[in-house]
Amino acid sequence: MAAIAIEQPRRSRSLSRRAALYLLVPVLFVVGYSTYRWLGIHFHWTRPFVVDDITMPSLWSIVSALFEPSRVNGPLLISVLLQAAAFTAKEAVIGFALGATIGFVLGAVLFQSRLLQRGFMPYIVASQTVPILAVAPMVVVWMKSGWQSVAVIAAYLTFFPVTINTLRGLQSADPRAVELMRSYAASQWTVLWKLRVPAALPFLFAAFKISATACVVGAIIGELPSSIQDGLGGAILNFAQYYSIEPANLWATNIIAALLGISFFLVVVVVERLVVRRAPEHVA
Amino acid sequence: MSPAAAAVSIKGVSKTFPGGTTALQGIDLEIGPGEFVSLIGPSGCGKSTLLRVIGDLIAPSAGETLVNGKPAQQARREREYGIVFQDAVLFDWRTVAKNIALPLELAGWSRQKRHERVARMLKLVELKGFEDHHPWQLSGGMQQRVSIARALAFDPTLLLMDEPFGALDEMTRERLNMELLRIWEASGSTIVFVTHSISEAVFLSTRVVVMSPRPGRVADVVTVDLGQPRSAETREEPRFFELVTQVRDALHAGHGAKEPA
Numbered sequence: 433m434a435a436i437a438i439e440q441p442r443r444s445r446s447l448s449r450r451a452a453l454y455l456l457v458p459v460l461f462v463v464g465y466s467t468y469r470w471l472g473i474h475f476h477w478t479r480p481f482v483v484d485d486i487t488m489p490s491l492w493s494i495v496s497a498l499f500e501p502s503r504v505n506g507p508l509l510i511s512v513l514l515q516a517a518a519f520t521a522k523e524a525v526i527g528f529a530l531g532a533t534i535g536f537v538l539g540a541v542l543f544q545s546r547l548l549q550r551g552f553m554p555y556i557v558a559s560q561t562v563p564i565l566a567v568a569p570m571v572v573v574w575m576k577s578g579w580q581s582v583a584v585i586a587a588y589l590t591f592f593p594v595t596i597n598t599l600r601g602l603q604s605a606d607p608r609a610v611e612l613m614r615s616y617a618a619s620q621w622t623v624l625w626k627l628r629v630p631a632a633l634p635f636l637f638a639a640f641k642i643s644a645t646a647c648v649v650g651a652i653i654g655e656l657p658s659s660i661q662d663g664l665g666g667a668i669l670n671f672a673q674y675y676s677i678e679p680a681n682l683w684a685t686n687i688i689a690a691l692l693g694i695s696f697f698l699v700v701v702v703v704e705r706l707v708v709r710r711a712p713e714h715v716a
Numbered sequence: 717m718s719p720a721a722a723a724v725s726i727k728g729v730s731k732t733f734p735g736g737t738t739a740l741q742g743i744d745l746e747i748g749p750g751e752f753v754s755l756i757g758p759s760g761c762g763k764s765t766l767l768r769v770i771g772d773l774i775a776p777s778a779g780e781t782l783v784n785g786k787p788a789q790q791a792r793r794e795r796e797y798g799i800v801f802q803d804a805v806l807f808d809w810r811t812v813a814k815n816i817a818l819p820l821e822l823a824g825w826s827r828q829k830r831h832e833r834v835a836r837m838l839k840l841v842e843l844k845g846f847e848d849h850h851p852w853q854l855s856g857g858m859q860q861r862v863s864i865a866r867a868l869a870f871d872p873t874l875l876l877m878d879e880p881f882g883a884l885d886e887m888t889r890e891r892l893n894m895e896l897l898r899i900w901e902a903s904g905s906t907i908v909f910v911t912h913s914i915s916e917a918v919f920l921s922t923r924v925v926v927m928s929p930r931p932g933r934v935a936d937v938v939t940v941d942l943g944q945p946r947s948a949e950t951r952e953e954p955r956f957f958e959l960v961t962q963v964r965d966a967l968h969a970g971h972g973a974k975e976p977a
Contacts, residue, residue: 608805611773616822617793626818630809709809709850 466491489680494687497680509681513667513688520663521692523579524651527586528643528696535591535639539598540624549599560592564650569657577658585654590643597639601632637704644696652689664689722782723749723874723906724770729779731765738931739765743779745925745934747908749873752900754909754917754924756963762932763910764878770908771799771876784873795823797874798867802882804859806851806866813838813847816866823870837865840899857888864896868903875900877909881916893920897946914967918942918959919951926966936966 469490472483481487498510506512538556542549568585575581605628613623655665664685671682724747731740739762747753755763768774769781772792783791791797798819806815813834820830838844841861851859860880867875880896881889893916900907911917917924921940928935940959942950950956 606805608801608803609807611768612799612801612805613822614773615771615792615797615799616819617795618822622822626822627807630807633809710852 462491486676486679489683493680494683497678497684502681509684513664513685516662516664516667516685517688517692519579520648520651520655520665520689521696523582523654523663524586524647524692524696526579526583527651527654528590528647530583531587531590531647532594532640532643534587535594535643536598536636538591539595540602542595542599543602543628556592556595559588564589564653565657568654571654572658577660579660579663582651582654582658582660582663586647586650589646589650593639593642593646594636597635598632601635602628604635605631633708634710637700637708640700640704641697644700645693648689648693648696664692722746723751723784724908725780725782725785726766726770727780727782729766729769729776729781731762731769731774732777740769740776741931741933743932743934747906747923749906750904752907752909752920752922754911754921755927756911756914756917756924757927757932757935757967758929759912760932761927761929763927765932766927767876767878767908767910770874771797795819795870796872797876798870798872800860800863800867800875800877800880802879804851804856804863806859806862808851810850811847812843812849812851812854812862815851815862816869818866819870833869837869840868840902841865841895855888856884857892860884860892861895864899868899868905871903873905875905875907877907879910879912882912889916894946894948896920901945914960914963915951918956918963919946924959924963926963928967935969938963938966 465488469483469488471477472488477483485493498513499508501507502509502512542552564585567588571581571584571588575584602624609627609631610623613627618626651663652665652668655663656669660666661670667685668682668689671678671685675682724745726743726745729740729743730738732738743766755766757763765774769776770783770788772781772788781788783796786794786796806812807818810818816834816837817825817830820833825833834847835844838847841864843858843861843865846854846858851862854862864880867877881892884892896907897920909917909920918938918940924938924940925934926936926938927933938959942953942955942959
C-alpha cells in the first residue's frame with residue numbers, strides 16, 4: 433500500500449512554481465526592454481537601429497495608449513482592440529474547430545492504410561510549404577470576402593499538426609493492448625474508440641497547442657486579403673500605416689494579439705488537464 | 717480424452733514467420749479442463765508463440781487448434797479465454813474498476829451487472845478500495861492483480877498467461893503465485909502459463925511442458941504429482957526438488973535438439 437504515489441501535492445507545488453515562472457518572463461521582458469531603451473537613448477546607439485520614441489516607444493506610453501481614444505472623439509483604444517480581438521477570436525475558434533476536425537479525420541483515414549499515407553503525405557506536407565499569404569487571396573476569391581473565408585484560412589494552418597499527431601498518436605497504442613482487444617473479439621471501430629483514440633490524446637493535445645496559436649495567426653493574416661476591418665488584422669494594418677505618428681498603437685495591438693494567442697493556448701491546456709488521464713510521464 | 721472434452725487440443729501445429737524463422741514445429745498437446753499447464757523453455761523456444769496460437773492472436777502455418785472443442789478463431793470470437801501479459805497492459809485513462817469492466821463493456825453487459833461483477837473481482841484479487849485509482853498509482857504487483865481480475869471478469873473457462881510475474885520481484889512473485897492458485901481453485905478454470913522459472917512452473921502446475929528452441933518443439937512433458945492445495949511447505953518437499961531437477965534435466969536435454977519424448 434505504501435507504493436501508492438501521492439500525486440496531488442506534487443502537482444500543486446509544480447503549479448505554483450510554474451505560476452512564478454509565468455510572472456518571471458514578463459518581468460524579465462519589461463526590465464530588458466526598458467534597460468535597452470534607456471541605454472540606447474542615453475548613449476545614442478545607432479546599431480542595429482536608432483533607439484528613440486518611434487522605434488521603441490516607452491512601455492508607459494504603450495500602456496497609456498490603450499486608455500486613450502484611438503482617434504478624436506472615438507472610443508478608447510482598448511475597447512476598439514478588445515472588440516477587434518473578439519471578432520478575430522470568432523474566426524479563429526471556427527477555424528480551429530474546422531481545422532482540428534479535418535486534421536483528425538485525415539489522420540484517422542491515413543492511419544488505416546500505409547498506401548494512403550505514402551500517396552497523400554507528400555501533398556499534405558506540400559500544402560504547408562505554400563505560403564499562407566499566397567493561399568489566402570484565392571480563398572477570398574472563392575468564398576467571397578467575409579469572416580467565413582478567414583475561418584477557412586485559419587483552418588488551413590490548423591489541420592496540419594493535428595493530422596501528423598493523430599497519425600502518430602493512433603500508432604502509439606501498446607501492441608499488447610491491441611492483442612488484448614483482439615482477444616475480446618473487439619471490432620476495428622471499438623479498438624479505435626476504446627484504445628487508439630484515448631492513447632492518441634496526449635499527441636492530439638500537443639498538436640492542439642500548436643494549432644491554438646497557429647489559428648490566431650491564420651485569422652489575423654486571413655483578414656488582410658479579405659480587407660476585413662473589424663478584426664485585429666485590420667487594426668494592425670491600420671496602425672502600421674500610422675506607425676511614425678502613433679507607434680504605441682501598433683505595439684498595443686500586438687500585445688492584445690499576443691494575449692489572444694496565449695488565452696487560446698491556455699484553454700487547450702485547461703481542457704487537456706480535464707480530459708487526459710494518463711500517467712504523469714505520458715502527459716506532454 | 718475425447719477432443720470435445722479437452723480445454724485445449726493442439727494437433728501438428730507449426731508456425732514459420734515471414735522471413736523464415738520456424739518458431740514452432742509439429743506441436744501436439746492436449747490440455748484437460750481444470751488443468752494448470754506451464755510452458756517452459758529458453759527464449760526463442762516459441763512458448764509465447766504457442767500461447768498466441770491457442771488464443772488465435774497468431775495464425776499457425778499448419779495444424780489445428782481447438783479450444784473447448786471449437787476452432788481457436790471461433791473460441792476467440794465467443795470470448796472463451798482471458799489473457800494476461802508480462803506487463804499488466806492496463807489502460808492509463810481508465811480507473812481500476814473501469815479496466816476490469818473493459819471486457820464486460822465490450823460484451824455488452826449492463827452497467828448494473830458490470831458494477832456487481834467488478835466488485836466481486838476486486839474482492840477476488842484483494843484490491844477492494846482501489847477501484848477509483850488509476851493504474852499508475854498502483855505498484856507492479858497490484859497492477860498485475862488488476863490485469864488478472866480483468867482476464868477473469870467474464871468467467872472464461874480458459875486463462876492464458878504469458879510470463880505474468882516475470883517483471884516482479886521474488887517476494888511479490890511468490891505471493892502472487894499463492895494467490896493465483898487460490899483463484900484457480902475458486903474459479904475452476906483451465907490455465908496455460910508461460911514462464912522461464914523452473915520452480916514457479918513446478919510449484920503451480922499439474923503438468924509442465926518443456927520446450928526446446930530452434931525450431932520450437934515439445935521436448936518433454938513432466939506430470940507434477942505434488943498434492944493439492946499447494947502451500948509454502950510444498951516448496952520444501954523432497955518431491956518438489958526431484959521434479960525441479962527433472963524439468964531442469966529436460967531443459968538441458970532439449971538444448972541438444974533431442975527428439976520429443
